[in-house]
Amino acid sequence: MLSKLRSNKLWAVLSKRYSPKKDLENFKPKAMSNKTIQELGYIFNDNGQLRKIGEDGQPTEEPFQFNISDVHRECQDHYEELGHAVTKHIYHLLETEVNLTRLPVPKDAEPNLGTFIFVSEDYDKKDVLMVLIHGLGAVRAGQWARSLIINECIDMGTQIPYIKKALEKDYGVMVLNTNDNYQEDGTKKPSTGTNEEHACYVWDTYISNTNASSIVIVAHSYGGVVTVALANEMKEDFEKRVKAIAFTDSVHYFSEIPLTDFMKKVAKNWVATTSPLDTPIKTADYDITRVSAGHPKHEMTSYTSFESVFKFVEEMLTKT
Template sequence: MPDSPVTNCEQALIQLKNFGYAFDEAGILRKIDPATGEPGTEQFSYNVSDDGNENEKHYQNLANQIPEIVYALLEKNGLSRTYIPLHKDPQRSSFIYSQPAKLSQSKKLLVLIHGSGLVKAGQWARSLIINNSLDHGSQLPYVRQAQKLGYDLLITNTNDCSRFYNGKENIIEGVETPLKHTKYVWKNIVLPSKPESVAIVAHSYGGCLTLDLVEHFLDFFKESVFAIAFTDSVMGSPQSKYRDYLCNVTCDWVASNTPLDTPISQSKNSIRRVSAGHTKHEWTSYSAIDSIFKFIEEKYEQRTNKK
């Protein structure tokens, strides 16, 4: 029988191995022990040369393998890929992840929106995946906790806006920017699925994307979105037409040197801010996860008690 084709994830793992690294069973990136060919005890080291440019090139080449590995882990955890825009050539399309594969009348739906830059679906922070572990920097802990609590899931992929073909990078029309991506997903995936109750967790620039959704789909948000958890989000002041709603359902866990959930000073008529329990921006989603799910569940209980 012919060998099975190598998957993108397997190719990424091979590339990692070529760089001298592999993830151990705990999801920590380790240097491969030459004696065993298995992950050893040493973790990732940025400095591989006296040349700073060479170090950065090495880091980026290694980091480029992370998306496919995380995609495979999302699929291993039961999520399915949907290509967008719908009904287009998958090779020239972006995609999102969801569970179930086709969302339909979810009793509880959790939407995860990452930040800007080079992160893709399933990631909060590449640097944490590389320097700490998959659980620290990926959305997998959120996936597992949401599944445990009975949520359907939708994971956005807002930075995946182009494909290389015909010798050049081409934008994916319809989802060519993070703003257009989130609006497309909301209009074509979320709204038609008619979810009963929706919660959102959004990191960094994901906060700006969420506010854009609120502005464009305000009636739906007021009716169905019962909790919005931001982690050190980038956003302006909410507009007066939806300020009261937003302040009622939203909390932002921000980088701070104070203990988790300590209230942080805020201006009048603004979204509640509390400490994420960590001083670094990229750590906030990982650090605040227990508090965030407690907040979401409390908001859901309030919603069900109103009915």
């Protein structure tokens, strides 16, 4: 049985340290409108930056402004509504820009009752499969950090650069959606009550049936906890086929499941520090090797470690 990782204490610690209040979403989210980012007055420019729409329908130089009112609740609600629209937009980009398709979770879910993951064409026939796992909170499939998408740019905050690079290398790609676990009315979606349950269902239903002899995992923040759960629940297949695990500021140490020697052998964690990229960081014997992500902010680590992650993955794959 999966360990009970969603205690109030754990959630409080994670949400305080790793999910800014503007990025934090309750387990039972309130219903959101289906407005697009354009209907909310915004558009992404050619550099992937979110900007207000001008009278001519083109992006201006004016970025997103959180403070639209003297009432904080109104500002927060506007941010959440925009965040919901951004999620839909990123789903659209996954399907149109990098040509991924959706697979239902659970497999036989009725429309709008379950969730979904994204996969590349012939993902199940490729020799190498890259699995991307985001962190906890408001982010959904294809996102590392919603705040970066809104305040910086698409490349910084999404998994799209990873997907493009993986496709260039002829990897299969699978993008998990571990936070999409509840309906808008607060009822639990089938087979996806927790991030860990979602990932284990996906592995058992989809990953286990792929031809991949080599699986590589890139996981951010709470995605590390999810990966540890996968290693425990799917131990035989996991240790047979997983060749590399790249964590970006993972919080796997919150898991109640001890790290195995196998995990320590194939994984590396790029952590948030002010040290230059790839600088070795003191690591306890019981932990996964830590190196600097080259940036002090947690949410930036997936972006800044990008090249180093792929170098590590290639090095690990050549060992097999």
